[in-house]
Amino acid sequence: MKRQTPAHKGVCYIVGAGPGDPGLLTLRGLECLKQADVILYDALCNPQLLSHAKSSARLVDVGKSGKTRSRQDQINHLLVKETSAGHTVCRLKGGDPYVFGRGGEEALALHQAGLNFQVVPGVTSAIAVPAYAGIPVTHRGKSVMFTVITGHEDPDKGNSDVDWSKVAQLEGTRVLLMGLSRLKLITESLIRYGAPKSMPVAVIESGTLGSQRTVTGTLSDITAKVAKAGLKPPAITVLGEVVTLRQELNWFEKSPLFGRRVVVTRTRAQASQVTHYLQRLGAEVIELPTIKIVPPQHPEKLRESIMNIQSFDWLVLTSPNAAEIFLRDFMLIHGDIRKLNGVKIAAVGTATGAKLKEFHLPVDLKPREFSALKLSEIFKAKNIKGKKILLPRSAIAQDLLPKELKKLGAVC
Ligand code: SAH
Numbered sequence: 147m148k149r150q151t152p153a154h155k156g157v158c159y160i161v162g163a164g165p166g167d168p169g170l171l172t173l174r175g176l177e178c179l180k181q182a183d184v185i186l187y188d189a190l191c192n193p194q195l196l197s198h199a200k201s202s203a204r205l206v207d208v209g210k211s212g213k214t215r216s217r218q219d220q221i222n223h224l225l226v227k228e229t230s231a232g233h234t235v236c237r238l239k240g241g242d243p244y245v246f247g248r249g250g251e252e253a254l255a256l257h258q259a260g261l262n263f264q265v266v267p268g269v270t271s272a273i274a275v276p277a278y279a280g281i282p283v284t285h286r287g288k289s290v291m292f293t294v295i296t297g298h299e300d301p302d303k304g305n306s307d308v309d310w311s312k313v314a315q316l317e318g319t320r321v322l323l324m325g326l327s328r329l330k331l332i333t334e335s336l337i338r339y340g341a342p343k344s345m346p347v348a349v350i351e352s353g354t355l356g357s358q359r360t361v362t363g364t365l366s367d368i369t370a371k372v373a374k375a376g377l378k379p380p381a382i383t384v385l386g387e388v389v390t391l392r393q394e395l396n397w398f399e400k401s402p403l404f405g406r407r408v409v410v411t412r413t414r415a416q417a418s419q420v421t422h423y424l425q426r427l428g429a430e431v432i433e434l435p436t437i438k439i440v441p442p443q444h445p446e447k448l449r450e451s452i453m454n455i456q457s458f459d460w461l462v463l464t465s466p467n468a469a470e471i472f473l474r475d476f477m478l479i480h481g482d483i484r485k486l487n488g489v490k491i492a493a494v495g496t497a498t499g500a501k502l503k504e505f506h507l508p509v510d511l512k513p514r515e516f517s518a519l520k521l522s523e524i525f526k527a528k529n530i531k532g533k534k535i536l537l538p539r540s541a542i543a544q545d546l547l548p549k550e551l552k553k554l555g556a557v558c
Contacts (some may be wrong), residue, residue, distance in 0.1 A: 161179065161268065167274075182200075208220075226259045246324065276350065279398070280391065282388055289319045293321070320386060349361050362389060405430075408430070421433060462537045463491070464494045491507060492509070494521065
């Protein structure tokens with residue numbers, strides 16, 4: 147049988163971004179994100195995931211929340227347009243693309259336009275959010291099935307697609323998505339249709355994130371408790387016996403930094419590692435870069451020094467940024483790291499040393515802590531009288547170190 151492949155070279159990956167915790171993106175999802183020329187993402191996708199995009203990628207926010215609502219047909223149109231232009235498109239969607247994500251409609255639009263697409267399933271919030279709140283959706287002896295239901299439909303509306311009388315009679319766990327604003331109507335109609343008032347219920351806001359909040363109660367009192375706590379969307383409602391397991395299985399909310407909000411002020415590019423560690427400890431992290439590393443305003447001096455690198459005895463690097471910028475320019479000018487041969491290297495701090503290691507450069511001198519006085523003390527023992535030292539560093543660095551080195555007779 148002959149395989150039918152669309153003629154276009156463009157492809158659209160419809161990727162599940164997971165429920166919020168950036169660690170819950172799949173490996174295949176990450177691969178697609180990294181390859182994409184264009185990324186169309188939703189409001190529910192964690193923006194941190196976009197840091198995996200290549201620097202030339204175009205990032206398009208098609209979030210349907212807020213004032214600038216992108217309509218679904220506009221999104222479909224955009225997907226078709228970008229893919230047929232030959233781009234590698236990543237359509238990044240919260241949770242799993244096919245669980246109340248309208249991913250099916252997007253795939254159909256691409257199929258109807260004769261375009262290539264692939265679906266990368268994601269970790270759906272319907273399962274992951276209860277898990278992070280200490281609730282397994284099935285459990286022997288408590289629940290042998292679970293049903294995921296949209297709470298988007300008004301239960302009092304005659305033509306609702308969801309038959310709430312049937313939902314009330316269901317066995318096992320019920321997971322409601324998108325139903326927070328209708329919680330009162332939904333719980334009332336479930337009770338009206340015969341569900342026990344004492345049924346355990348949990349409502350979880352911003353699940354899997356450091357900002358996660360959980361309220362538990364019963365079918366009869368949950369609405370009041372949720373209103374009192376002021377929970378906001380996105381939130382999930384879990385109904386059933388499994389909710390009681392939270393008393394023992396609530397692991398995430400017991401993480402050491404859970405409930406703490408931490409501001410990371412490093413530059414955007416350097417924050418991710420710190421952010422990652424803090425998030426693993428349960429913190430809610432806000433990245434607020436207070437500094438920005440920019441190339442030198444007067445690059446001539448640095449370039450000239452690099453051209454004449456062989457005239458220096460020492461290269462002193464006091465930060466990973468200085469190392470990065472120096473080595474980048476060095477490679478642009480010389481294209482050969484061996485041109486550094488004969489120049490001794492001092493690197494202050496482990497991060498600076500690690501940066502040099504990326505270039506396979508051994509370091510001759512590596513003081514762990516940075517203080518101009520300490521560094522000059524170490525250099526004193528090296529007898530640097532008359533030696534030429536190159537010190538590429540930030541334009542706003544203090545004068546102390548070059549002064550101290552000059553005192554020792556060096557040309558800095
Ligand atoms: N495709 C998504 C669901 C999209 S519908 C998935 O598989 O997860 C959007 C609804 O998902 C929200 O209204 C909310 O009910 C739920 N949701 C998504 N992420 C959530 C989160 N981090 N915490 C709580 N609820 C979430």
